């Protein structure tokens with residue numbers, strides 16, 4: 340059966356080169372890197388080398404600023420709980436209404452623990468209001484936690500600008516960035532020294548104190564992530580145990596996965612510009628093809644700065660689950676909402692925050708591409724998707740109402756057919 344994988348914001352395939360780089364550390368070099376004997380030395384050296392590779396790719400000044408974790412969720416927990424523990428005199432946190440559940444749930448717990456959280460809203464395009472952001476900063480603000488790009492819509496927040504404003508207002512406020520969707524796709528430099536600017540929002544992250552990433556979003560396996568923790572940042576260790584990771588995260592290091600993570604960074608850098616340009620061109624081809632063929636379709640976050648690989652469309656008057664099922668029958672993998680929240684009937688908190696109209700809220704589909712996505716795959720989706728939508732709309736009572744004249748309240752707001760065949 341065909342397999343067209345367009346759900347790369349959920350996870351990616353492990354690159355063969357990554358798998359190959361990891362293999363010796365399962366088979367021959369299985370030793371505990373903390374052991375004193377000579378045979379364990381390659382394992383220890385492999386971790387040191389991986390840390391150096393990743394530090395270089397993020398533009399970090401000190402290798403010790405890279406902390407290995409099991410996933411981005413753990414990195415988020417480490418950063419946010421650790422920051423609150425280390426700074427008991429401040430209790431105010433600023434975040435956004437569209438963060439990944441990893442951040443949302445930690446912030447909710449911190450609220451229950453006595454912190455005050457300001458949840459910043461977004462506009463119809465998924466953008467933050469800068470004035471609102473500045474007004475939210477207070478003398479007792481401890482932490483700002485804002486994602487780099489949204490996993491559902493791909494909308495990119497101007498982290499360079501936001502973090503600069505924070506540090507100019509009060510250098511003691513910590514800035515945490517969840518860069519899970521952008522690391523290796525958008526250039527980031529935590530010292531502002533190495534990254535090449537390819538976005539209009541900038542990539543100088545020298546005012547970011549903590550930054551989370553996860554290997555499985557860029558062709559390393561699931562189960563390995565990292566946290567950039569700037570030297571001197573007040574953050575109390577959270578996972579207590581052995582002295583690994585300089586006492587900041589107990590637990591025997593996952594050597595093969597750490598090696599795989601570093602390899603994935605190297606691979607992403609090898610053909611970065613071409614890969615990103617091709618993903619963007621294919622994403623744009625998919626977007627244009629669907630808009631041309633399907634009436635009452637809009638792009639969520641379409642007018643914002645977006646990740647080059649993400650397309651989130653709102654299909655009016657049908658259910659996203661129905662679309663996904665039919666796509667799946669054809670071997671096409673996509674998602675509605677984020678994988679972590681799909682399965683629930685609640686509309687996506689991201690699309691709710693963006694005030695996507697009711698008639699489209701449940702009919703949103705996310706396609707997310709990788710460097711392996713081909714033009715033939717995209718063309719197949721452009722060919723099949725309009726027929727799926729047409730079929731489901733024929734069964735939809737909402738669609739029937741739209742076609743049989745306007746109803747009170749208007750089912751479709753603010754979006755006429757873009758074009759139509």
Ligand code: PLP
Nearest residue numbers: 410411412439441490519520553
């Ligand atoms: N943050 C963002 C923006 C994500 O997209 C994800 C995963 O989808 C996570 C955090 C959690 O990542 P992990 O699965 O590595 O814990």
